[in-house]
Amino acid sequence: ARAEDLLPVEYFHVVFTLPAEIAQIAYWNKKAIYGLLFKASAKTVMNIAADRKRMGVRVGMTSVLHTWGSALTHHPHIHMIVPGGGLSPDGTKWVASKPGFFLHVRVLSRLFRRLFLDGLVALHQAGDLAFYGDLERLALTDAFTTWLTPFRKSEWVVYSKPPFGGPEAVLAYLSRYTHRVAISNHRLVSADADTVAFRWKDYRVKNGDRQKIMRLATPEFIRRFLIHVLPDGFHRIRHYGLLASSARKANLTKIRKLLCVQPPDQADVQDAEPDVTPLTLREPCPCCGGPMRIIEIFRRGQKPMSRAPPREQAA
Structure with missing residues (x-):
């Protein structure tokens, strides 16, 4: 499905990370904090890209939430995959970003910091945050305001990795990392x-x-490991801007017309998938060495029928 969405343009990989002290609040407020992390990071990129001093375009992105570090520590961050360019405000042309460069990370960092902290204050005022243990005092408005003050001046980590080596590399990344769990x-x-x-x-x-x-x-x-279990029904892959689900197909069709390219043929997408060795069951049973027999064939995602094992035929 994502292969059909790829454009023949440069793709960028931007990462947004929360300070460890603020990330600690998410232990008891995962849905609220992770949702705000998605919203603030996406709004940051869309607002700066729309600035006429920058690119002055409408962009789209795919965001993926990871909550872990290599040692299984709590390290919530957003991996964002962004096409290098966007539609002009009137939608009449595609404006490409500079080769190898998307947006200034320091500018992204400053706006992301402000948007996230403003959203965090709003959650606190609405009573949507819970605090326990050493942070229980932050339930008081004055204490919370004082605690947040240093974070308004500190540097927040936003960095842009080198651009992907073409749309195929984007697809390879998505297939490897989007559904990854805390440890493999x-x-x-x-x-x-x-x-x-x-x-x-x-x-x-x-x-x-x-x-x-x-x-x-x-x-x-x-x-x-259990720190990284997300709330039930929480979506850790989200699409924004031009790639938002409601208008993605229409926007991609328009962009391809402006770029004078055709959408990838479905047959080509299927041909690109790795070959699957057909099941023959010529191999003997690893337990008894006898021949194995096909009892039932079911498709991926389909549950096999509940049935008793076949009886051994009399000689």
Whole structure:
């Protein structure tokens, strides 16, 4: 589905990160804080791109929420994939960004900081935030206002990675990272009732091997993993601007006409998918060595019918 949405333009990868102290509020307010993170980051890019001193265009983006660091720590951030350009205000032409450059990250950082903090204050005033433990005092308006003051002057982390190497690289990124969970199986080294060991990357190491092994008590590993379970029904992939679901098809059709390109043929998209080896069951059963028989074939996502195993035929 996303392959059909790709345009023959340069794509940029922008990351928005929350300060650790503010991210701590999300422990008890995941839906509110993560939703605000989506909203503030998207509005930041759309507002600055629409500024005539910058690009003066309407842009679209796909945002993906990650809440973890390499060591399973709480590190909420948004990965944003943005086509390099946008529609002019009157919608009559496509305006491309400068090659290899999208928007100034410092300008993005300043506006993102203001929009997020304004939204955070609004949530507090509406009584939509809960505080516990050492932060319970922040439920009081004066204490919350005082606590926020330093964050209005500190630098917030927004950075732009090098542009993707074409639309195909965008598709490869989406297929690998959008539905990733906090840790994948290949990073696990060992596990038992007492300890879990896994590989992690230490970004504090400037020169040398960043790959290290971390060993955690099993309850602590479980605690860290469960931090990243999202609220029921929460969407961690969202589309904004020109790529918003309600108008995406119409906007993409218009943009392709302006770029004088045709949409990707569905047959070509299917041909690009990796070949799947057909199921023959020529391999013997790994348990008894006898031939295996096909009992039922069902499609991906379809539940197999509940039935008893076949009886062995008498010789």
